Amino acid sequence: MPNKLTHGHNLMWESSRMMLPEHKEILQQHQQKLNLKTKPQLDEQEVQCLEQQLNEAIHSGSTVTLVIFGPIEHLKLTGKIGMVDHQLRQIKILLPNDELEWVKFKDIMQIE
Amino acid sequence: MNDIIFLVDMQSFYASIEKSANPNLKNQPVVVAGDPERRSGIILAACPLAKKYGVKTAEALWEAQQKCPHLVIVRPRMQLYIDISYQITQILERFTDQVEVFSVDEQFMDLTGCERLFGDMNTIARKVQEEIQEELGVYARVGMGPNKILAKIACDNFAKKNDEGIFYLSQENMKQTMWKLPVGKMFGVGSRMERHFHRMGIQTIGDLANYPVHYLKKRWGINGEVLSNIANGIDYSPVTTHTHNSQKAVGHHMTLPRDYETLEDIKIILLELSEEVAKRARSKNYRGHTVSLGVRGANFDHPTGFHRQIKLTSPTNYGMDLFQAALQLLNKHWDGLPVRSVGVTLSQLQSADVYQLSLFDASVEKDQLSQAMDDIRLKFGQTAIVRASSLRDGGQVFDRSKKIGGHYK
Incomplete structure (x- = not known):
């Protein structure tokens, strides 16, 4: 356990300050905003590779794990690919617990 | 090379904000004070003009009015102060990303390594x-030092007292400056500690250092x-930006509008605080293992x-569990004398995602009940659903929902 004398820790200050919970909340949101991720630009080959993998997964009906872009945290979804909607450019994922989730093409970052 | 740490402190923060929000107050002595009817009627901040009359922070409103009869009293607006404090954080982040908020006004x-960008310290x-003055109309004082404690002492004892509001305290000049100060002026020394030191023959900070x-x-370990x-x-x-992210406890504390004398009355408050704490723990997705209760007498x-x-036997975030534990503590330790303030805290927090199910405790039911109440509150407001006991005249939920930190939003 670090104590007030441990180097590199902030306990001396943390134990003596007064912060309203509402104030902390704003600062936490602020910190999160600072770390927002921007979507990486996929190059042509990568897009092609993703398409190929997607195709394979649809035809073989195998279970795949998709990494989906999120500004705070990337999301990992594991399931079978159910349907492809070309109009809205999204795919339907059947999750193992019988729920389903629609995912936009442009948000897919990785397929395993 | 030394690090360069700043402590930026706002002069009479609440009062300055009110003065810059309302130019009519510019040349008048202004204080921000709570509601005298409800015992929060103390001076939260006094502007420099009011301080000239001898008005002090934390004294009762009537005392201040005696010293300065034409005092302008402004009700606190806590949300505004928090927002402005956040704006200041953003101004400071123009200079460095290493900004640690220590309190609402500090x-x-x-700034280590920033001299080439912006000039010397x-x-x-x-x-x-300049930037804070220009954008928000608040005068800031800057304490500087090679570490946080020297920056803090530089600000509290020197920058606040000189004309430019800036002071640099270092290992080199501290012997001629800081060491001459009485030990009671030091950060971390309260009146009790000061008495102990005096008895040991320690009068100045220098005495303590040696x-x-x-x-x-x-x-003292x-x-x-x-x-x-x-x-x-x-x-x-270190100056750390993520210092507010980890949480060790969720607590609520309340100074009562009048002294509560009966167990019945105190129980109402206890239940309200327990519910409030449980609600906040749930919203942050925590369960806690330890409940503590603080009670202060009226005299x-x-x-x-x-x-x-x-x-507790198992971690919880259910209001009634907290209440039962707190009530047990109250029954055991309360001396029966009138009570002025009560606080309930839930600590030893852990994530609410995974927890040990209890054989004899219907935890699923409790979870569903809490969830339902949270949903109702989210949709219809914090006071949409309250315990029936809160409707009795000891109840404080409706009043509290309008407040931040015990003062009006």
């Missing part, structure tokens, strides 16, 4: 002052060594009260 900055300090540290350690380090200007703590001259804790 923030640390780490005095130049940066003046720029910080006092053999092993005696201090023997008497870690804290003794911490104080000795402070007196010597030693502090290894200031004979301080009574206690602060005790109890460990």
Whole structure:
């Protein structure tokens, strides 16, 4: 356990300050905003590779794990690919617990 | 090369904000004070003009009015102050990303390595002052030092008192400046500690710095060594931005509008606080294992009260569980004297995602009940659903929902 004398820790200050919970909340949101991720630009080959993998997964009906872009945290979804909607450019994922989730093409970052 | 740490402090923060929000108040003595009817009627901030009349922070409103009959009293607007404090954080982040908020009106900055960008530290300090003054109309004082403690002491004892509002305290000049100060002025020394030191023949910060540290350690343990380090200007703590992210406890505390004398009345408050704490724990997705209860007696001259804790059999975030534990503590430790303030805290937090199911406790039902109440509150407001006991005249939920930190939003 670090104590007030441990180097590199902030306990001396943390134990003596007064912060309203509402104030902390704003600062936490602020910190999160600072770390927002921007979507990486996929190059042509990568897009092609993703398409190929997607195709394979649809035809073989195998279970795949998709990494989906999120500004705070990337999301990992594991399931079978159910349907492809070309109009809205999204795919339907059947999750193992019988729920389903629609995912936009442009948000897919990785397929395993 | 030394680090460069700033502590930026706002002069009479609440009062300054109110003055810049309302130019009519410019040349008048202004105080921000709570509601005198409800005992929060103390001075939260006094502007420099009011301070000239001898008005002090934390004294009762009527005392201040006696000293200065034409005092302008403004009700606090806590949400506004928090928002402005956040704006200041953003101004400071123009200079460095290393900004640590220490309180609503004090923030640390780490400017090590920024001299080439903005100039030497005095130049940066003046720029910080200028930008805050220009954009928000608040006068900022800057304490500077090679670490946080020297920056803090530089600000509290020197920058606040000189004309430019800037002071640099270093290992080199602290012997001529800081060491001459009485020990009671030091960060971390309260009135009780000051008395102890005086009895030991320690009068100034310098005396403390030169006092053999092993005696201090023997008497006060870690804290003794911490104080000795402070007196010597030693502090290894970093300026960290994520200092508010981890949470150790969720607690709520309330000073009651009048003294509560009966168990019935106190139970109402206890249940409200328990519900509030549970609600906040749930919203942050925590369960806690330890409940503590603090109660303070009404008589200031004979301080009574206690602060005790109890460990639960399993972690919880259900209001009734907290209430049962708190009530158990109250029954055991309360001396029956009138009560002025009560606080309930849930600590030893862990994530609510995974927890041990209890054989004899219907935890699923409790979860569903809590969930339903949270949903209702989210949709229809915080007071849409309250315990029936809160409708009795001891109840405070409706009043509290309009407040932040015990003062109006």
